[in-house]
Amino acid sequence: MIFRQLFDAASSTYTYLLGDSGEALLIDPVYEQVPRDMALLQELGLRLPTTLDTHVHADHVTGAWRLRQSCGSLIALAAVVGAEGVNRPLRHGDRIDFGRRHVTVRATPGHTNGCLTYVLDDQSMAFTGDSLLIRGCGRTDFQQGSPQQLFASVREQILTLPDDCLLYPAHDYRGITVTSVAEERRFNPRLGGDVDVGDFTGYMDNLNLPHPKLMAAAVPANLRCGQPEGDAAAAQAPDWAPLTLRFSGVWEIEPMALLQYGATLQIVDVREAREFIDRLGHLPGAKLMPLSQLMSRLDELDRERPVVVVCRSGVRSAQASVLLTKAGFGKVANLAGGMLRWNTEGLPAASGSA
Structure with a gap:
């Protein structure tokens, strides 16, 4: 299997490429990074049947629509979101195939109501979006977030995976790239150890964070799967030569x-x-x-x-x-x-x- 972890510095977003037998999935693509992602797919000889988003992002615009325009990939997102342009509305337990491999969908709401975690078929990797970050988690104060729901999601759907399952978040702001179930179960200061739902709720209800700077633009755009408003088209390749x-x-x-x-x-x-x-x-x-x-x-x-x-x-x-x-x-x-x-x-x- 081919695995690549890609990074968007502007939003500190990780995009993940999984490939097998000539097919690939992209998880959490970023609009501005689509030319990069397309170049990598071409160089690795991979076709992109589907893009997956872990949730409706508030800090960047997804590249899902732009990738569909470029290569015909289907857009997959949580069904509960009701976003415009979704080809595969996902629910807990759904399976997305690529080559001979697949990922399974686990609903992990709480950061937003439409958060999903994608678990590789052999449970060696899981892509947790903002539900579980490295030694942290996503905030719970907008987009139908709920600390009680997030606590249950992480404890029941993510930290029940095997100890050595590697966890890949949608963001990290310190340059850390990966963690594991065992590490987060032991060392996550919000969700690990002996923390209970009351501890977690009290912590999350008092974060007092400002809203993301791009939220007012990013959320509506992501409810259109990244499609620009009106008839605006995605940026094209240079036209002065092929x-x-x-x-x-x-x-x-x-x-x-x-x-x-x-x-x-x-x-x-x-x-x-x-x-x-x-x-x-x-x-x-x-x-x-x-x-x-x-x-x-x-x-x-x-x-x-x-x-x-x-x-x-x-x-x-x-x-x-x-x-x-x-x-x-x-x-x-x-x-x-x-x-x-x-x-x-x-x-x-x-x-x-x-």
């Missing part, structure tokens, strides 16, 4: 596409001068700007025209793409495979001095 977003965050252009679109682009070769004229040659019309000089020569480039960056293998040029993007260039791509692949595909290269 590009592929890699999991590293770098846009790449294939050699044949660059051959087709090259006349309209600025091509920047970031190798050293001796490499520019070696046996690999260089792209016709390419401008030599060694990576060590790139940032001091930005004024030589037109910020309005797309830039394609080239090197021997695509590694240095990927770094150059990142630097150019950070410097404010809005249309930047890396040549996939660099001059090595360009030559392997038998495409025309120039020789001679810079």
Whole structure:
């Protein structure tokens, strides 16, 4: 089985990818991170039949609708929520398959009335959303929350899993990535040890936390499964050439596409001068700007025209793409495979001095 834990720094949200036999689930995808998630799915050769949200989030917008627009995945969310656009309304005991594996749904309300925990088929992993955090739990003061209900949910549906079951929350604000049933049963200061429902209720009723900053926008959007209001469409890939977003965050252009679109682009070769004229040659019309000089020569480039960056293998040029993007260039791509692949595909290269 393939497992990846992904992170959105803006909301401290974890997104989880589970894959098997060419199929995947994404749990708690984030709207802004959909291009990243799509790139990872493509690179791992996985099809996405379903996205799962653990609850209606108040601190970020789900990527479920945007992923459905991109790859046709079904949207699964708790039935009790009544959200618009849900394809699979989930209830306690439901099963969601991916490849030869599956997760089972456990209803764990209390943080919100629609909280779900997803348990892997062999009970080695569970994805607890905000119902149980690492040494903590989600608040209970909005979205039909209830401390009594959350106490029962965690104690009966999560902490009854095997001791060595790994627990993966929807958030962590300290950079901690995983815990276990045994750890939380013993060390969770709110829900572990000898804490009873009265202790827990008294604690939760006196948190006095401000509401999440994005709550007024995020909750209505998530009740539409992340679909923008009106006819607004999800952000599209760059339209100046056919590009592929890699999991590293770098846009790449294939050699044949660059051959087709090259006349309209600025091509920047970031190798050293001796490499520019070696046996690999260089792209016709390419401008030599060694990576060590790139940032001091930005004024030589037109910020309005797309830039394609080239090197021997695509590694240095990927770094150059990142630097150019950070410097404010809005249309930047890396040549996939660099001059090595360009030559392997038998495409025309120039020789001679810079």
